[in-house]
Amino acid sequence: MAGFDRRTLLRGGIALGATAAAVGGVAGIADLATASRPTARNGTAPRIGYLPITDAAPLLVAHGQDRYAQAGVEIPRPVLFRGWESLAQAFVAGEVDVVHLLMPFALQLRYQLGAQVRMVAWNHTNGSALTVRPEIDDLRQLAGTSVAIPFWWSIHNILLQRKLREVGLTPVVRTAPSVSEGTVQLVVMAPADMVPALDTGTISGYIVADPFNAVAEIKKVGKVAWFTGDAWRDNACCVVMVRQDLIDNAPETVQALTDGVAGAQQWIDGNRPDAAKLLSGNKYMPQPLPSITKTLTRAEDDYTSVLTRRQWHGERIGYTPFPFPGYTTALVEAMRGTVVDGDASFVDRLDPATVHRDLVDDRFVRRSIATLGGPAAFGLPDSLTRTEQDVLA
Numbered sequence: 001m002a003g004f005d006r007r008t009l010l011r012g013g014i015a016l017g018a019t020a021a022a023v024g025g026v027a028g029i030a031d032l033a034t035a036s037r038p039t040a041r042n043g044t045a046p047r048i049g050y051l052p053i054t055d056a057a058p059l060l061v062a063h064g065q066d067r068y069a070q071a072g073v074e075i076p077r078p079v080l081f082r083g084w085e086s087l088a089q090a091f092v093a094g095e096v097d098v099v100h101l102l103m104p105f106a107l108q109l110r111y112q113l114g115a116q117v118r119m120v121a122w123n124h125t126n127g128s129a130l131t132v133r134p135e136i137d138d139l140r141q142l143a144g145t146s147v148a149i150p151f152w153w154s155i156h157n158i159l160l161q162r163k164l165r166e167v168g169l170t171p172v173v174r175t176a177p178s179v180s181e182g183t184v185q186l187v188v189m190a191p192a193d194m195v196p197a198l199d200t201g202t203i204s205g206y207i208v209a210d211p212f213n214a215v216a217e218i219k220k221v222g223k224v225a226w227f228t229g230d231a232w233r234d235n236a237c238c239v240v241m242v243r244q245d246l247i248d249n250a251p252e253t254v255q256a257l258t259d260g261v262a263g264a265q266q267w268i269d270g271n272r273p274d275a276a277k278l279l280s281g282n283k284y285m286p287q288p289l290p291s292i293t294k295t296l297t298r299a300e301d302d303y304t305s306v307l308t309r310r311q312w313h314g315e316r317i318g319y320t321p322f323p324f325p326g327y328t329t330a331l332v333e334a335m336r337g338t339v340v341d342g343d344a345s346f347v348d349r350l351d352p353a354t355v356h357r358d359l360v361d362d363r364f365v366r367r368s369i370a371t372l373g374g375p376a377a378f379g380l381p382d383s384l385t386r387t388e389q390d391v392l393a
Contacts, residue, residue: 027067046077046246046253048094052264052285053191053209054317055124055238055293056100057268060284061275065267071256078284082340083190084151084169091117095244098257100238104153104335110359112346114246119323120258121365123238124265127295128156130215131162131222132205133198139167144179145204148189148197152340155209155237155331157186159228161338162392186339198222209237210295210317211287211297218291229314230307233389236327247361253377255364262368265319270353272296312389319377321365328356330388363374 016134025368048063050056060078062068068075079096081087084105091099092115100123101109109115138140142164145332149157170183177185189197194206206212207228215221228235240261247254268275275295279285285292298315299306307315332352338344366384375382 006126020215021113025067031117045074045076045255046250047095049077049081049090049099050077050078050284051082051084051100051191052080052287053086053374054085054211054285054292055127055209056276056284057099057279057296058264058319058321059098059240060282061268062264064278064284065264067254067260067263071259071263073253073256075257075260080284082192084154091115091241091243094243094245097243099241099250101241101356102151102154103331104155104158106239106241107175107332107355107359108153108346111355117241118244118247119239119359120242120254120361121240121261121321121368122323123236123240123261123319124234124236125236125318125320126227126314128207128237129224129315130160130205130207130217130226130228131194131198131213131264132225133201134223136204139163139339140169141388142184142204143169143182144177144184146177146185146187146202148194148203148206148208150191150208151188153335153348154223154343155228155232156237156341158208158331158334158338159231159235159392160186160207160272162334163226163231166392171339172196173339188341195221196218209389211285211291214291214294214298215287218294219287224303224306226306227303227314229312229316230309231390231392233309233312233314234318235318235390236323236331239323240321251364255367258364259368259371262321262365262372262378266372268319270292279351303342307389320380322369322375322378322380322384323356323360323362323365324384324386325356325360326386326388328359329353330390330393333388334393350388 048059050059063078087099090096092199109117141190164171164184171186172183173186177183191208194208194212199201213224242254276296280289280292303315329352332355334348335347373383
């Protein structure tokens with residue numbers, strides 16, 4: 001891609017990784033070296049990259065059920081990455097062609113780093129929670145402690161900061177937290193490291209995708225204090241991103257990929273226990289089956305003390321493919337004012353009203369939805385429009 005070669009990417013990745021490591025995260029470069037390798041991409045089958053979280057389920061189930069092959073494209077087994085930085089580095093470098101990616105991170109890739117990538121569908125909604133140590137009964141008890149987030153540009157960081165401010169706390173970066181000043185230090189951490197860190201007391205809480213919240217519950221080292229879906233109804237966390245060169249050179253492949261993902265989303269929603277078994281049995285996800293099952297089948301009645309808007313069902317991850325324009329607009333606005341460790345000026349240069357048209361190519365998902373029974377088959381309005389419901393806005 002013009003002006004953005006692999007060497008430039010890795011230099012930027014090293015800088016990002018060093019920042020993350022300094023505040024409790026992981027560097028990512030080592031992950032990139034071990035989890036992905038340079039390949040001759042021309043003329044080869046597209047590769048999928050993912051993190052082992054239930055957000056990735058549609059991409060994985062579609063592979064496990066041979067949906068890509070049935071749609072006309074052979075896809076090798078998806079490549080597992082440990083952290084968001086290493087996944088993004090491999091994606092932009094062309095070592096993988098399709099990923100599920102934190103939507104705010106996707107905006108950073110495109111508008112700060114200049115990566116030629118596009119969103120073709122949403123991957124899921126909800127599915128994230130704030131998990132805290134068992135003795136914490138009030139979020140104000142987080143003052144003077146550290147809380148882990150998966151990445152700076154994530155819906156997790158955005159909503160956590162707004163929630164902390166709602167209860168009178170101040171999020172800080174690279175500053176020791178203070179009880180008297182009501183500050184909470186935010187640290188970036190790979191999801192797999194969060195449960196051990198919570199158990200040892202290194203952090204007092206973390207906000208992340210499942211099944212890591214379910215793992216803490218089952219191990220009794222933490223409890224869910226808040227679901228992001230209880231603050232922003234059906235918020236999109238991860239989205240399906242594709243390299244622009246794949247769209248340009250093989251649109252039929254992108255259509256087959258999107259058909260597979262949308263079909264998997266539809267199947268998962270009606271077959272959650274079976275989906276958990278597929279993800280575990282095929283070793284796509286390393287967590288124990290009970291944790292994956294709990295994630296996909298969370299019962300509203302188990303969280304009556306946590307949920308404030310039960311009709312939103314924020315406790316349960318949803319799988320829906322259509323990327324609503326209004327959400328993109330609202331997300332760009334929500335990213336402004338979010339504290340990150342790094343340069344956030346690119347957000348101020350974005351026009352919330354035009355980002356969606358530039359970032360998203362929804363031709364493929366519209367065809368997939370139509371083929372699979374139309375919007376109603378996914379519980380979506382025929383107009384494919386919605387009004388955002390965000391209580392922390």
